[in-house]
Amino acid sequence: MPPRSAGPGETPFACVERVRGAIRIAAPDPRAQALGIVPNMALADARALLPELDVVEADPAADQSWLERIADQCDRYTPMVALDPADGVTLDVTGCAHLFGGEAGLAADLEGRMRVWTGHLRHAFAETPEAAQALARFQTAPAGSEDMALRRLGVAALRLPEEVAVALHRAGLKTIGDLAARPSGPVAARFGAETTEALARLLGRMDSRIQPRRAPPALFFEQRFHDPIARTDDVLATIGALAEQAAEVLAERDRGGRRFAVRLYRTDGATRDLGIESGLPLRYPAIVIRLFRERVAALADPLDPGFGFDMIRLAVPMVEPLAATQLRLEGGAVSEEAMAALVDRLGVRLGRNRICRLAPRDTHIPEQGVLTMAAVDAPALPVAWDAPEPGEPPLRPIHLFDPPQRIMVMAEVPDGPPHRFRWRRTLYDVTRFEGPERIASEWWRRADGAGLTRDYYRVEDRRGRRFWIFRHGLYERETADPGWYVHGLFA
Numbered sequence: 001m002p003p004r005s006a007g008p009g010e011t012p013f014a015c016v017e018r019v020r021g022a023i024r025i026a027a028p029d030p031r032a033q034a035l036g037i038v039p040n041m042a043l044a045d046a047r048a049l050l051p052e053l054d055v056v057e058a059d060p061a062a063d064q065s066w067l068e069r070i071a072d073q074c075d076r077y078t079p080m081v082a083l084d085p086a087d088g089v090t091l092d093v094t095g096c097a098h099l100f101g102g103e104a105g106l107a108a109d110l111e112g113r114m115r116v117w118t119g120h121l122r123h124a125f126a127e128t129p130e131a132a133q134a135l136a137r138f139q140t141a142p143a144g145s146e147d148m149a150l151r152r153l154g155v156a157a158l159r160l161p162e163e164v165a166v167a168l169h170r171a172g173l174k175t176i177g178d179l180a181a182r183p184s185g186p187v188a189a190r191f192g193a194e195t196t197e198a199l200a201r202l203l204g205r206m207d208s209r210i211q212p213r214r215a216p217p218a219l220f221f222e223q224r225f226h227d228p229i230a231r232t233d234d235v236l237a238t239i240g241a242l243a244e245q246a247a248e249v250l251a252e253r254d255r256g257g258r259r260f261a262v263r264l265y266r267t268d269g270a271t272r273d274l275g276i277e278s279g280l281p282l283r284y285p286a287i288v289i290r291l292f293r294e295r296v297a298a299l300a301d302p303l304d305p306g307f308g309f310d311m312i313r314l315a316v317p318m319v320e321p322l323a324a325t326q327l328r329l330e331g332g333a334v335s336e337e338a339m340a341a342l343v344d345r346l347g348v349r350l351g352r353n354r355i356c357r358l359a360p361r362d363t364h365i366p367e368q369g370v371l372t373m374a375a376v377d378a379p380a381l382p383v384a385w386d387a388p389e390p391g392e393p394p395l396r397p398i399h400l401f402d403p404p405q406r407i408m409v410m411a412e413v414p415d416g417p418p419h420r421f422r423w424r425r426t427l428y429d430v431t432r433f434e435g436p437e438r439i440a441s442e443w444w445r446r447a448d449g450a451g452l453t454r455d456y457y458r459v460e461d462r463r464g465r466r467f468w469i470f471r472h473g474l475y476e477r478e479t480a481d482p483g484w485y486v487h488g489l490f491a
């Protein structure tokens with residue numbers, strides 16, 4: 001649960017959890033900690049020490065959700081935001097602090113915005129993520145330099161297993177400075193390599209970087225407002241201006257965007273996300289803003305600006321090379337771009353999975369030759385179909401059954417063509433046939449290397465109806481009783 005402040009007159013409280021059948025303190029509030037309540041203490045002992053202690057059951061899922069919402073707010077400062085599983089958020093503000101007037105200005109802005117989320121905020125700036133986390137959690141007094149502040153901290157700042165921390169204390173190594181003064185070899189031999197590695201990361205002797213919770217986009221552009229905006233038209237106009245900036249950068253790199261994402265930051269800390277996808281790389285602002293208008297129009301609920309948006313960010317997380325447009329001999333561009341634009345508009349309005357394309361797959365199994373996928377994900381590659389000669393019947397049926405349907409077949413010889421077959425309680429007499437077309441199984445994809453061969457026949461009955469049927473398995477070589485199936489119907 002989100003921590004709450006214990007004001008004057010309120011009783012101290014703590015979150016509790018059940019551990020191996022016993023109820024223990026999971027997280028005491030600062031007032032309870034000041035009175036001797038510590039994590040992992042039995043509730044009975046805590047009540048004996050502080051009878052008026054108020055307790056609530058811990059809710060890890062709510063804690064995680066609350067921390068993620070705080071991390072969403074920190075996205076306004078930098079895209080490099082990582083969650084600390086315990087109770088913190090780490091930001092890499094390299095190259096970002098000047099936007100807020102320096103580190104002091106950034107910290108002041110962050111403190112102001114976090115007041116609506118928590119009354120117990122601690123922060124610190126340092127050269128490494130581990131150092132910043134340690135200073136934020138354990139520093140009690142300012143120091144002349146970062147190195148001096150770190151060396152004053154207790155070894156608990158390394159966040160090692162409890163038994164290792166106890167062993168360090170018993171050996172007289174109580175602070176980071178005590179441990180840093182010892183040779184790393186003997187320390188690693190006695191207390192484990194993880195101890196020396198944690199110390200090296202803390203002091204910047206080993207490369208250490210955060211793992212952002214979201215992959216940084218290839219490009220992003222943002223606009224901040226001194227006076228928040230609330231009208232949808234103003235939001236769309238700002239998105240258009242950011243799209244123009246993105247178009248200039250994409251043109252310089254000869255790239256186009258396949259995905260565009262907009263995040264709207266409200267003054268009260270809430271965020272709104274909008275996203276569009278394109279079947280082909282694009283960079284023209286007019287197309288981007290048109291798709292965003294379609295996206296806003298398709299929303300079940302209109303944009304709720306609250307007291308207004310004070311920042312809008314446009315990200316381009318996916319970029320691809322932008323190929324030159326091919327012109328026809330008689331003039332005019334090919335229709336692929338027009339078709340892609342139509343697919344994009346329908347996908348934005350109806351949903352990305354409502355508009356599908358057939359993408360070719362590298363397989364000779366008929367029912368697996370193409371894959372149905374969202375149009376924006378399908379590769380923009382032409383499908384090479386085996387077209388028959390003019391006047392000849394098609395080699396493949398238009399409609400395939402998935403799965404193929406079992407039929408009863410009578411043939412003159414077991415491995416010969418079908419003479420008559422029964423399907424769906426109807427008997428069909430074969431007057432013409434063509435085949436067999438033999439298709440082997442993909443034995444290299446099977447763990448056992450097995451699989452039955454298919455012999456396909458194109459057959460026609462007395463009424464001119466044409467079917468695509470196959471015998472599953474070679475007689476006597478693969479099976480003693482091959483099955484027959486109808487796989488498709490010709491128009």
